[in-house]
Amino acid sequence: MEQILFINACPREGSRTLELARHLLTKLDGTVEELALFEENLLPLNGKTLALRDKMTANQNFDHPIFKYARQFAKADTIVLAAPFWDLSFPSALKIWLEYVMAKEITFRYTEEGFPCGLCKAKELFYVSTAGGPVLPSHMGFSYVDALAKSYFGIPETVLFSAENLDVVGADTAAILARAKEEIDNDWRNHA
Numbered sequence: 253m254e255q256i257l258f259i260n261a262c263p264r265e266g267s268r269t270l271e272l273a274r275h276l277l278t279k280l281d282g283t284v285e286e287l288a289l290f291e292e293n294l295l296p297l298n299g300k301t302l303a304l305r306d307k308m309t310a311n312q313n314f315d316h317p318i319f320k321y322a323r324q325f326a327k328a329d330t331i332v333l334a335a336p337f338w339d340l341s342f343p344s345a346l347k348i349w350l351e352y353v354m355a356k357e358i359t360f361r362y363t364e365e366g367f368p369c370g371l372c373k374a375k376e377l378f379y380v381s382t383a384g385g386p387v388l389p390s391h392m393g394f395s396y397v398d399a400l401a402k403s404y405f406g407i408p409e410t411v412l413f414s415a416e417n418l419d420v421v422g423a424d425t426a427a428i429l430a431r432a433k434e435e436i437d438n439d440w441r442n443h444a
């Protein structure tokens with residue numbers, strides 16, 4: 253059975269991003285493990301936790317709890333990441349989680365020449381997002397995760413599903429979301 257890791261970075265009650273992501277999840281075959289980032293009370297890496305992580309890496313103590321998110325990420329077959337468009341990217345909880353996922357010798361390693369090389373099992377990462385206005389100049393949240401996926405984690409395929417203009421005065425939010433779901437349905441048929 254495929255293991256789908258669902259990263260839920262949607263803090264708002266009635267989140268449209270979460271609604272879209274749940275729609276996508278109905279298309280995927282496998283067991284879904286959900287990680288609700290806003291329930292994790294994530295703290296940014298600091299001097300103390302960085303030193304701890306370096307020590308655990310040097311000792312190859314990869315069972316240590318500091319690596320739990322990295323281990324969970326590395327072994328998933330598919331990643332679904334849902335995050336609203338905040339300040340041209342995504343909520344900071346997602347960045348903090350990524351700091352923990354970026355663990356040398358678990359999710360990636362460096363070659364002797366200093367190039368990153370992915371160690372993750374997943375072949376696909378789906379990024380789901382919604383925005384209040386038009387996404388301009390580009391979705392920097394997705395571009396960033398896309399770069400990490402391809403350059404560091406070794407996840408070759410990334411797909412963005414998004415809905416825009418949801419907070420524009422007079423917007424027909426139901427119609428916008430219905431269209432975004434339809435895009436998922438169409439893309440999904442091409443995928444299968």
Ligand SMILES: Cc1cc2nc3c(=O)[nH]c(=O)nc-3n(C[C@H](O)[C@H](O)[C@H](O)COP(=O)(O)O)c2cc1C
Pocket residue numbers: 262263264266267268269270336337338339340341382383384385386387418419
């Ligand atoms: C803190 C914050 C920052 C936001 N920044 C942007 C932004 O830069 N551009 C934009 O178009 N919408 C922005 N929005 C609006 C959200 O992207 C929009 O309401 C989105 O649909 C929220 O997703 P949700 O319903 O899943 O919470 C922001 C909203 C919040 C709360």
